[in-house]
Amino acid sequence: MKPQIIVADDHRLVAEGIVKILEKEYSVAATPSDGRSFIEAVERVRPALALVDISLPLLNGLDACRHVKKSCPEVKIVILTMHAEPHYVNEAFRVGVGGYVLKTSLADELLFAVREVLNGRTYISPVVAQGLVDQALHATEEPTEPTTTAPAVMLSLRQREVLQLVAEGKSNKEIASAINVTVKTIEFHKGKISKELGVRTTAELTKHAITLGLIAPPETPSASPKQSS
Structure with missing residues (x-):
């Protein structure tokens, strides 16, 4: 039986594209378009993994993931977003996600990230990882400004x-x-x-x-x- 995955994105065309990428290896159980529907879907289905956008209406993706990690801690999560800014990435991993992938990535990278996280490992898109490294290097050179978060x-x-x-x-x-x-x-x-x-x-x-x-x-x-x- 294929592992079940939930894809949460408020853009229907984007969600459909992601489903096409995943469907050969996984069973997409639901495609909620807002944060609250995402929580309900996860608690109902208990999928192996959830792919979640940050920019969800009614409840943003990161706070929705906080709820999920409390009610369904066994569900693994990969963030799939346009936002490469370090403060989003840091917050996502504080919440407990296992992967962070940019929407500009190739399909092969998304599939690789999903496999890695399902196997208990962590995955970060190279561009995102470089941003974290640059931030760390900059922090050692001069005092950091207070973060906007x-x-x-x-x-x-x-x-x-x-x-x-x-x-x-x-x-x-x-x-x-x-x-x-x-x-x-x-x-x-x-x-x-x-x-x-x-x-x-x-x-x-x-x-x-x-x-x-x-x-x-x-x-x-x-x-x-x-x-x-």
Whole structure:
């Protein structure tokens, strides 16, 4: 029986391309298009591995992976994204993923990464690994600037979820419905978040959500691993 894999990406064409790459060796059990559906799919299917984009609506890929690692720690995870920035990579491995692959990679690299992670090893795209090396070398030459992700440490996972939904333009009622709490609870969380980040307006909250990587810069829908020639 082929190992089961879940592919989480909010661009349908990208997800379909990834499925075509995987289908000869693996069984793709689900292709959720947002972070919350991804968690539900993993908890229902319990796949061997999940391929996850960072830029997922409703709940970003990294925070969704945090949930998965708590409820289904045996599920292995590979991040498949356009984002090569070291702070995304570092955060992903802190969450507990086993691989980090760029969408600009060839299909053979994606398949190799999946095999490596399924076998208990770690895989990082060479371009991403070089970025980490460059960052480390730069850090030894001069003091580093505070990272843009530092404020995220002050926010709980629930607060990060609320902040992302606020930044996506959801109303208090919509956010409450999405995470199954009361509107008063959402108002409480928004107040705490504003205090922690030192902001007042929704526009400022949205700016912080982008800075923290909860909402990543838009990705190109056509960007997916290329079939090897």
